[in-house]
Amino acid sequence: MDVKLRKGEEGAQWVSVPCWHNCGGRCLIKALVRDGEILRMKTDDVHEDTWERPQMRSCPMGHAMRQQVLGEDRLRHPMKRRHWSPEDPHRELRGVDEWERISWDEALDYLADELKAAKEEAGNESILYMNMINLEGYLGQVLAAFGGYLDCTGTQSTGTFGLANPQFGFGELYGSSNDRMDLENSDYIVLMGHNAAWCAFGQASLYLKHAKEKGAKFVFVGPEYSFTAGFANAQWIPVRPGTDTALLLGVAYSMITRDEDGSLIDWDFLDRCTVGFDAAHMPADARTDESFRDYVLGMSDGIPKTQEWASEICGTPVELIDLFADINSCKNRVSFHSNSAPARCKGSENYPQMLMTIAAMGGHFGTPGNSCANDQYYGAMNSGILVHVPYSGTPVRFTNAGNPVGKCVSLDSIWDAILDGEYWDAGNNFPGCEVHEPVRETCDVRVLISEANNFLASQANTNRGIEAFRKVGFVFASAYYMKVDAQYADVVVPVTTRWENAQAHLYGGTNMKDKECSFASRAPIPRVGESRSDREVAAGVAARLGFDYEAMNPKSDEQCWFEQITQSAVMYPDGPRPIASVTEADLDRYGVEGEPQEGIMPLEQYLDEGGYRQERSYDDPWANPMAQPFAAFVADPEANPLPTTASGKFEIYCQAKSDWFDRVNGYADGGEGIMDFVRVSPLPKHLEAPETYQASFTDWEHKVKGPYPVQMTHLHYLRRAHTDCDNLPWLREALQNPVFINKQDAEERGIKTGDVVRVFNGNGQFLRPASVTRTVMPGVIVVPHGASARIDRATGIDLAGADNILTSSNRTTTPFLNSWNSNLVQYEKYVGSIELPPDCEMPPIIPLAE
Amino acid sequence: MTNYGFYFDAESCIGCHTCQVACKDVHDLPVGTNYRIVRSFCTGAWPAPGLYHLSLSARGCDLCSDLRECGEAPACVTACPMRCLEFGDLDALRRAHEGERLVDHAAPVANADMANPNILMRLKDCMLDPDYDEIII
Numbered sequence: 001m002d003v004k005l006r007k008g009e010e011g012a013q014w015v016s017v018p019c020w021h022n023c024g025g026r027c028l029i030k031a032l033v034r035d036g037e038i039l040r041m042k043t044d045d046v047h048e049d050t051w052e053r054p055q056m057r058s059c060p061m062g063h064a065m066r067q068q069v070l071g072e073d074r075l076r077h078p079m080k081r082r083h084w085s086p087e088d089p090h091r092e093l094r095g096v097d098e099w100e101r102i103s104w105d106e107a108l109d110y111l112a113d114e115l116k117a118a119k120e121e122a123g124n125e126s127i128l129y130m131n132m133i134n135l136e137g138y139l140g141q142v143l144a145a146f147g148g149y150l151d152c153t154g155t156q157s158t159g160t161f162g163l164a165n166p167q168f169g170f171g172e173l174y175g176s177s178n179d180r181m182d183l184e185n186s187d188y189i190v191l192m193g194h195n196a197a198w199c200a201f202g203q204a205s206l207y208l209k210h211a212k213e214k215g216a217k218f219v220f221v222g223p224e225y226s227f228t229a230g231f232a233n234a235q236w237i238p239v240r241p242g243t244d245t246a247l248l249l250g251v252a253y254s255m256i257t258r259d260e261d262g263s264l265i266d267w268d269f270l271d272r273c274t275v276g277f278d279a280a281h282m283p284a285d286a287r288t289d290e291s292f293r294d295y296v297l298g299m300s301d302g303i304p305k306t307q308e309w310a311s312e313i314c315g316t317p318v319e320l321i322d323l324f325a326d327i328n329s330c331k332n333r334v335s336f337h338s339n340s341a342p343a344r345c346k347g348s349e350n351y352p353q354m355l356m357t358i359a360a361m362g363g364h365f366g367t368p369g370n371s372c373a374n375d376q377y378y379g380a381m382n383s384g385i386l387v388h389v390p391y392s393g394t395p396v397r398f399t400n401a402g403n404p405v406g407k408c409v410s411l412d413s414i415w416d417a418i419l420d421g422e423y424w425d426a427g428n429n430f431p432g433c434e435v436h437e438p439v440r441e442t443c444d445v446r447v448l449i450s451e452a453n454n455f456l457a458s459q460a461n462t463n464r465g466i467e468a469f470r471k472v473g474f475v476f477a478s479a480y481y482m483k484v485d486a487q488y489a490d491v492v493v494p495v496t497t498r499w500e501n502a503q504a505h506l507y508g509g510t511n512m513k514d515k516e517c518s519f520a521s522r523a524p525i526p527r528v529g530e531s532r533s534d535r536e537v538a539a540g541v542a543a544r545l546g547f548d549y550e551a552m553n554p555k556s557d558e559q560c561w562f563e564q565i566t567q568s569a570v571m572y573p574d575g576p577r578p579i580a581s582v583t584e585a586d587l588d589r590y591g592v593e594g595e596p597q598e599g600i601m602p603l604e605q606y607l608d609e610g611g612y613r614q615e616r617s618y619d620d621p622w623a624n625p626m627a628q629p630f631a632a633f634v635a636d637p638e639a640n641p642l643p644t645t646a647s648g649k650f651e652i653y654c655q656a657k658s659d660w661f662d663r664v665n666g667y668a669d670g671g672e673g674i675m676d677f678v679r680v681s682p683l684p685k686h687l688e689a690p691e692t693y694q695a696s697f698t699d700w701e702h703k704v705k706g707p708y709p710v711q712m713t714h715l716h717y718l719r720r721a722h723t724d725c726d727n728l729p730w731l732r733e734a735l736q737n738p739v740f741i742n743k744q745d746a747e748e749r750g751i752k753t754g755d756v757v758r759v760f761n762g763n764g765q766f767l768r769p770a771s772v773t774r775t776v777m778p779g780v781i782v783v784p785h786g787a788s789a790r791i792d793r794a795t796g797i798d799l800a801g802a803d804n805i806l807t808s809s810n811r812t813t814t815p816f817l818n819s820w821n822s823n824l825v826q827y828e829k830y831v832g833s834i835e836l837p838p839d840c841e842m843p844p845i846i847p848l849a850e
Numbered sequence: 851m852t853n854y855g856f857y858f859d860a861e862s863c864i865g866c867h868t869c870q871v872a873c874k875d876v877h878d879l880p881v882g883t884n885y886r887i888v889r890s891f892c893t894g895a896w897p898a899p900g901l902y903h904l905s906l907s908a909r910g911c912d913l914c915s916d917l918r919e920c921g922e923a924p925a926c927v928t929a930c931p932m933r934c935l936e937f938g939d940l941d942a943l944r945r946a947h948e949g950e951r952l953v954d955h956a957a958p959v960a961n962a963d964m965a966n967p968n969i970l971m972r973l974k975d976c977m978l979d980p981d982y983d984e985i986i987i
Contacts, residue, residue, distance in 0.1 A: 004920040040876045043929055057931040060871035197864040201931070209862055209932060227987075230892075230901025231864045231932075238897050317897060718866055730874045733881045734867040734888075738986050753986060771986045774892045774899040840881045 005032070012039050016610025018498045018521040019062050020505050021721035024377030025201030026513040027058040028611045029065065031499070033524045038066040046609045051210055053615040056517055059201040059718055060734060067728040068497065069525060073481050073844040075494035076529020078107035084490045086113065091470045095488040096793060099847035104530065104540070107493050112544035114474040115146065118446035124148040124405050126446040128418070128472075130485070132156070132411065133430045134396045136452040136506050138538035140403070141396045141552060143449075146545050148405030150443060153428045154412060154818045159343030161352050161374045162429060163814055164661060166644035168353045168654035172383070175375030176629035177337060178368075179622050180207045180382035184214035185369030188327050191218065191234065192244070192338035192355065195226035199339060199716035200380035202514050207381040208232055219327060221247070222341070223713055224740065224782050225775035237324050238777045240693045241713040242345035242822050243314035246686045247321065248354045250310025252296050254325035255361055266330035266363025273637050274360050276653025276683070283647045285655045286682065292357065292652045295683050305686070313686070313693065315777060328362040333369030339376040341713070346813045346822040347678060347689025349661060354684035357652045365650075366634030368625050378512045383629065386516040386614055386622050388576065389568045391506055394534075395553040399432060407441060411459050412818055413810040418445045418468035424674060426664040426815035435664050438674050438815060450477040450485035451534065457484040457723035457788050460820060461809035462802055463764045466791075478537055480528075481727055482845040484788045492847075494531040499523050501533040503557040504564035516622075517613040518568040518579060520606045533557060562592040566603065570614055573621050580606045651682075658682040664815055678813040690811045691822040693779075708761045708824035710745075710781050714803045717784035726788045726800075733840035737801055738771035740782035741827070746772040751829050758797070758830040759783070761823070764805035766798035767836050781827055785820075790842070792834060799836060854913055855968025856927075857936040857943045858905055860956070860977055864932055865890050865903035865987065872929035876914065885910040886926055890987055891958060893979040900976030904956055905935065907966035913937055943970050957982055 005012060012034035019029050028044040041063050044055040081097040083090040090097070118126045124147040132152045134140040143149040155162035161170065170176070183189070189211060196204040205228065212218070212232055220229030221237040221244070229236060239247045259265045275283040278293040290300045298304030307321040316324075328334060336359050343351050352374065359365060359372035375383050396402060408428045409417045417423035422442045427435040448469065456465045462484075469475055469488040477489040486492045498505070502523040506512060513519070532540075535557050542549035555563075569576035581599035599606075606612065616623065625631060632640040641648025646656055658680055662668045665677035673679060678687050688694055698706045719735035720726050739757060751757055753772045758765055759781065768783075776782050789802035798805045803820070812819045830836075865888060873879070873886045887908050893900040905926070907913075914924035922928070927935045936943060944952065951973040955961040957980050961969070971977075 006916045006920055040878070041872075042925075043872075045928060049933065057929065058868065059931065060866060060868045063868060063872040063875045063929060066875070197866065203931075205864055205932060225899050225901060227864050227866075227901065230899075231862070233900075236897055236899070320897065729881050730871050733884075734870050734874075736986050740985070743983065753984065769986065772983065773985045774894060774896065774983065775901055775985075778896075 009039055015524045016521045016607065017524065018505060018508065018519070019058065019065065020498045020507060021724050022507045023061065023201055023721035024199045024716060025059065026378065026508050026519065027062055027202055028056040028519060029058050029062040030610055031066065031524065036526045038070060041066065044611065052617060053613050054203055054206055056203065056611060056613060060731060061721065061725050064728045064730045067730060068725060069499045071728065073727055073846050074528050075480055075482065075492065077101045077848060078104050078493045078530065079847060080110070080491045086110065089473065089490065094470050094475065094490070095466060101848055104532070107491050108540045108544060110491050111476050111541060114447055115545065118473065119147060122444045122446050125150050125407060126444050128445045128447065129449045130453050130455045131451065133398055133400050133428065134394065135398065136394055138394055138534045139449060139451050139541065142538050142542045142545065142547065144402045144404065145547050145552060148403045150405060150445065151400045151403060151408045152411050152414060153408040153430060153816055154410055155429065155816050156411070156818055157340055159340040160348050160817060161340050161343050163349065163817065164657040165352050167651070167656040167660060169356055169642055169645050169650040170352055170374065171642065171644040172629070175373040175379050175383040177373035177375040177381055177383040178335065178371040178628045179384070181616060181618050181623035182368055182628065183207055183211045183335065183381055184216060185333060186211065186216050186335040187332040187369065188334045189216050189218050190334060190336045191220045191228060192336060193222040193341040194337045194339040194376065195228045195715055196380050197228040197231060198718050200377045204380035205231065223777045223780045237320050238316055240315040240777060241711045241780065242348060242692045244342040245348065245351050245354045245684060246310050247314040247316050248358045249296060249305040249686060250307045250321045251325045251328065251358055252361060253305045254307055254322050255328065256293065256296060258325065262330065264325060264329045265361050269360060269363035273634055274650040274652050275647045276651055283651060283653055283655065285646050286653055287655055288682070290683065292683055295685060328358060330363045334362055334364045335369060336364065336372040337381060338374045340374060341821055344819055344821045346691055346811065346819040347687040349678060349680045349687060349814055350684040353654065353657065356650055357684055360650050360652065366628060366630035371629065379515055382515050384515045386571060387518045387568060387612060388571050389508065389513065389518045390564060391504065398430065409443070410815050412812045414455065414459060415461055415464040415468040416810040417443055419464065419471060424815055429816040437663055437668060438666050446473040448472050448475045450489065454483045454485050454723045456488060457786065457802065457804065460804055460807040461763055462789050462804040464809055478534065482847055483723070493537060494529055495537060496527055496531045496533045499525045500527045500531065501557060502561040504560040516616065517611055519611040520565045521610060522607060558590060559592050562590055562594065565606070566594065566597065579612045653682045655682050661814065676811050676813055677815065689813045689822065691808060691824050696824050708826050710779055710825050710827060712781050712783055712806060712823040712825045713821050714783050714785035717786060720786040723786045723788060726786065727844060729840055736769060737784050737787055737839055739768040739801065740771045740773050740776050742776045742778045742780065743772050743774050745778055746770065749828055756830040756836045757827050759806065759825050759827040761806050761825045763808055764798060766801050766805050767830055767834065768801040781825065795834065797834065852939045853968060854937065855940045855943065855966065855970065856907065857947060857970045859934040859972040860902055860904065860974040861972050862932045863903045863905060863934045866931060868929050868931055869905050869926035869935060872925045876917065876925040883910065884908050890985050891982045892985055893976040893982045900979065902974045902977045904959060906959070906964055909965045911966055940968055940970065947972065958984060
């Protein structure tokens with residue numbers, strides 16, 4: 001390729017490199033590479049940028065990526081803690097020790113010896129592999145062959161959308177929004193906590209821009225007027241964290257009582273496509289006779305869910321509840337796009353069903369401009385699969401069927417399980433796995449393994465996590481920088497990034513991307529220091545445990561990389577068409593197995609371009625109105641029943657959903673429930689729960705606040721992909737990681753933008769600069785999600801603003817539910833002696849002096 | 851003589867800072883030096899605020915003369931995920947965006963105070979509101 005370069009760049013080549021993070025988007029980035037050095041980055045410029053085929057432009061993280069791969073804080077050598085030895089581990093020094101270099105043999109010998117000792121002394125259940133159903137990682141397969149390990153489960157990002165949704169009608173976990181060519185047909189685009197600009201990077205915001213320019217109006221429902229709301233000039237419907245079900249019940253009341261002959265409610269849709277709305281439409285399997293209408297009007301419990309009732313709980317002004325009801329009218333075409341943030345709350349078990357119900361009341365499914373989906377990330381505003389990319393990465397994934405230890409600890413209470421030695425095991429909610437009544441299990445965790453995850457940063461209650469890390473016998477981490485898990489480990493080994501090791505990707509494959517594109521990239525950088533690939537680490541561990549790794553996992557990373565790229569195909573109605581043509585010469589060049597094939601372009605061109613994007617048109621097969629989710633069902637529900645519900649319709653009254661929750665929450669067979677697990681009705685009722693707005697009062701009736709009166713919620717933040725990329729200097733400078741607080745609340749506390757505030761509750765405390773804004777509700781503090789805690793040794797205060805320093809564990813309302821968004825805190829202007837520097841001036845964490 | 855400047859679509863900006871970071875990468879700038887900055891502001895009153903961002907050249911920006919010599923556009927322009935930035939001759943930009951409400955300033959930043967005053971901004975209404983608070987992100 002004859003591209004003109006700047007002076008000093010002679011001899012460099014543009015190479016498409018992976019952006020592999022779990023950021024909620026997927027974009028095309030290229031590095032200008034010479035002799036293993038990155039001179040600069042660029043984003044997609046392959047095709048002219050049009051609506052039909054937009055360029056896949058990167059977020060700020062993609063442009064800073066060379067700081068992740070080649071930053072001075074990359075780990076280069078295996079290490080152990082200076083004061084750790086197998087005989088004398090000094091567990092209390094985890095996180096505060098110094099590090100010394102060891103050899104790879106030593107590191108893997110230590111791990112293998114600790115695994116063998118743990119198995120012998122306490123059984124395989126004493127080995128906790130910090131992963132989740134083999135989501136990513138190579139060690140799970142090795143540990144399974146070794147006799148197994150204690151696994152983890154949890155709803156993680158999906159919240160209550162991951163719990164019993166198919167039973168009432170949401171069969172697709174990752175969204176069923178209409179095709180993006182339909183988005184402009186909506187009169188109103190309702191974003192339920194859906195801050196696409198920060199949580200679904202890629203092209204979701206570009207699609208919203210197009211709809212905006214075509215005249216669509218926007219509504220943003222959430223505790224903050226997000227950057228997406230601001231961009232869209234959206235009508236804000238403020239709602240306190242975790243109270244969305246109450247809000248929508250108030251909207252339903254408003255619609256029911258103000259409807260005049262179908263001015264608001266689509267009675268025909270309710271009649272044909274749903275069950276449970278009123279007495280005349282109860283499903284055959286209902287075991288009570290309480291209908292949704294009865295509940296909303298207060299006929300069954302004496303509490304009409306009026307706008308005032310809702311407003312007291314959710315904080316939405318009454319007139320905006322009526323406005324929301326008017327917008328939801330069947331006379332408007334409305335597309336609902338929900339994040340899972342409202343579903344990552346304690347007591348939000350009914351939110352997904354309530355969302356479906358409110359959309360159904362307006363008839364907003366399956367016709368042009370009408371849809372309702374949880375499309376919170378990769379497929380935001382454009383659900384489905386148009387270009388199929390298989391995931392062919394790590395050898396075992398999304399199942400622990402090969403793991404002889406069948407037990408799972410819920411991620412919500414993983415640290416409590418380790419510290420208390422016992423936990424409730426209700427099985428595993430992951431698709432294809434089994435749930436059951438909660439069983440009290442004991443555990444004696446001796447070994448913690450952190451491979452592709454960073455649980456001390458990502459899971460609730462970091463301080464408790466640190467205690468748990470300091471209790472167990474041995475902690476091992478593989479990492480490319482000192483992620484928090486590594487900081488608190490005993491032995492750490494350096495692994496390659498995907499710019500050094502070609503491999504298949506989880507994020508970027510199948511549905512972890514926009515539906516109409518795919519990516520092809522190379523790994524052009526030599527290994528940094530002594531880094532090894534995750535696969536090589538697994539092979540080294542396997543050898544020491546007595547297994548033939550190559551027999552266990554015969555496919556090389558390069559083979560998997562090649563297969564993922566060459567199996568990517570455009571899914572035309574008459575069959576898939578591969579993107580890459582493959583010749584025998586290609587197979588030889590890469591030293592891989594395979595067959596030649598015909599594709600849309602030569603393999604090398606696909607790799608050079610870096611991706612494929614289907615050019616769309618309004619009359620292509622995927623834009624067809626009858627191809628949209630629920631379209632066939634809505635057109636003829638008798639001929640095309642929903643495949644996952646008992647009635648074949650949307651179940652506003654869903655007996656199967658209630659039965660499922662009764663089973664896992666301890667209410668089946670006359671049970672009285674366990675811990676904080678809630679009793680879930682067949683109807684989408686309001687639930688009370690710990691750490692919610694209502695729980696912030698010691699006296700609800702007289703509105704007397706308890707010690708932690710403020711609700712904390714988090715948002716996905718553009719400086720990080722969850723906890724990843726937090727250490728990149730350019731990102732730390734551009735995005736300062738403040739806490740966002742309401743202007744009136746700030747004034748009452750004497751806080752101005754830039755002041756350092758201390759945020760605290762019973763779980764911990766942290767310091768952050770304040771960003772005082774009119775765009776956050778009173779009584780709410782918004783914290784960017786994912787910072788890596790930096791705990792000041794003298795005071796125990798975290799200086800980084802890690803959300804999980806303040807989140808509680810073991811208080812959730814369904815065993816598998818990760819409910820990070822329910823938190824009660826207090827905050828004040830900080831008056832202590834710590835001088836908090838800007839994040840970009842904090843020193844990088846470099847454990848070995850070179 | 852060509853009078854080079856930027857067009858910035860404030861109505862479409864989401865305040866993501868990609869322009870700032872792309873610029874840092876292309877010019878290998880250390881922490882502390884930025885040739886482009888992004889500032890964010892809120893206006894209005896509960897429960898109807900406004901929110902807008904300004905992407906502005908800072909001292910050091912020469913519209914990527916080195917990239918332009920290679921036939922490329924300035925880094926921020928090709929990087930912007932919302933397609934907010936264009937560059938070129940100011941008169942040509944004005945003609946290309948005829949029909950849009952264009953301003954060269956916002957309430958918090960007078961044109962004379964900008965490092966590069968050669969800017970045309972597609973107006974977002976709230977950016978002229980004198981009652982604003984600057985926020986950090």
